[in-house]
Amino acid sequence: MKKANRIITLLIFVFLYAPMAVLIIASFNVGKDITQFEGFTFQQYAEVFRDRSLLTLLGNSLIISVLASGIATAFGTVAAVGIQGLNPRMRRTVMSLTNIPMTNPDIVTGISLSLLFVFVGSKLLGQRDSLTFWTLLIAHITFNLPYVILNVMPKLKQMDRSLVEAAMDLGCTPLQSFFKVTLPEIMPGVLSGAIMAFTMSLDDFVISYFVTGLDFITLPVEIYNYTKKQLQPKIYAMFTMLFLLILVLMVIMNLLQLRQDKAKNGHRRG
């Protein structure tokens, strides 16, 4: 039984990581055919940095991800504080409402946002091209918000409520006590929320595909267009770098979590 378990675990890891391995190997391949490894090269990576349009796309993706996750983190944190202040019944209701969009299929979210933007843009504002950078940004903020709230809420719940009272007792206005006490306390949750939002934004294709205009295209959307033509090996190099970036972020997030658990255990012992 134990052995079977181990084998299954191994298989799962193979399935999970084999595609990445293939991609990474392909990114170092001299030839174009991924079925044949013709030699090791950094050539494709050099290509990525030489290709202006690819760099622009990557830049676009990063701009959207940073902006959207940043704004969503700010709003989401404030919203979480507000939700925490509600009475328990209202809190549960609002939390279910924020969780639903996360389980919603992306394609549904994408199309409904697109409809909304077109409707508001053309009917109410009289724009001709209603899908722009701004609609893309708004869409990303929208789908990021629940993840931030989900990460911040537990930290708020754990926090000793009397800390805020202690801050006010010592002369802080409610706003000051938020920045001086609440925020430092929930920072690990805020950070992991921000990182999660960032990665969600960075690799989102489905929603972006429906709400983006012609003026601002992100990497995943453009790559989809590439796949209609022949795929260039430099894309593999780019993917490998993206994979590593996200891997690093995930490791940071886990380390944060670990450090915090440790601090808490130390606290319990002390």
Place this chain on the structure above:
Amino acid sequence: MSKELIRLQDLVMEFNGERILDGINLYFNDHEFLTLLGPSGCGKTTTLRIIGGFLTPTSGRVLFDGKCINDVPPYERQINTVFQRYALFPHLDVYDNIAFGLKVAKLPKAEVHERVHQILEVVGLQGFEHRKIDSLSGGQQQRVAIARALVNRPKVLLLDEPLAALDLRLRKDMQNELKRIQQAMGITFIYVTHDQEEALSMSDTVVVMDKGRIQQIGKPEDIYNEPKNAFVADFIGESNILDGVMLADYKVKFFGRTFKCLDAGFEPNEPVDVVIRPEDIDFVAPEEGHLVGTVTAVTFKGLNYDIIVDFKGFKWLIQTTDFQPVGASVGIRLNPEDIHIMHKSEYSGMFGDYSSYSAEYDELTEDAGDEEE
């Protein structure tokens, strides 16, 4: 007498229609050490939170220096709090915790530095400036919490069961320490505890509360010697409480006998509660006694024996150094000063009978107290 600083007027607090504070009227003098004493759930913390500004009373007023401060938020009150569980900021070290209030008030750096070091000396934590909060022991955290509040030089310091989490030994030390600090700094202390011994030993004034109402206000000696009703008599120390009838001034009848006492001002033949403190009773030979009974239980308590004596089916607790074996027939004499008379109250008949006394009695009640919140 020093002047009045805070006054609570007809304070009523309701949560979801349930009345938690029921008409509290109370004033606090400048430089006073006043203790709110009562069992868990009687509304002590609620009262403190209203004074601190964290709760708005359902009705009634809080006056500070004669001005109503109901609508003044906590951060604008010249009051600081030592919270029940310290509420120290975990992300700041000892120095920054203590300096917190001063920095918010934007005091010059040099002054902040000086005042923090001064207060560290007062609470005996020199050299701990850069320690992290979770590396401190409970007693040290307690001192930081006190320092963090005191460094702002508030007019009033609110302390909510500040010593409840400490072990007995440390608690005693901190009691003395707090009293010393209060006298040295001349700050009004409003102190909350459910520990009667703590209340009696530290306070200038004790306010005994139960069920959201004030049962008695007075100096510790007066509360102990002249309890107003059966609740206070029982809650403050041990008491034997008996049914009696006040025949006339200075004459009370109970157990079928008439005794002289020091109390007057009751209606003729008014039914009363008679309090006899266990440590005021001395044994005499049975034939010399006013009352004669049989010893049913003896517990050695270190300083004295707790002896339960059955008088005609009613069991008394007697605390004495004079050992008597179980089954012995003993007599007691009651002098007028051993007898204290109280009006009947809603608490009559609920306390002061040791029929169910057992040796574990003390520990049981202590545990119940510690469980609070």
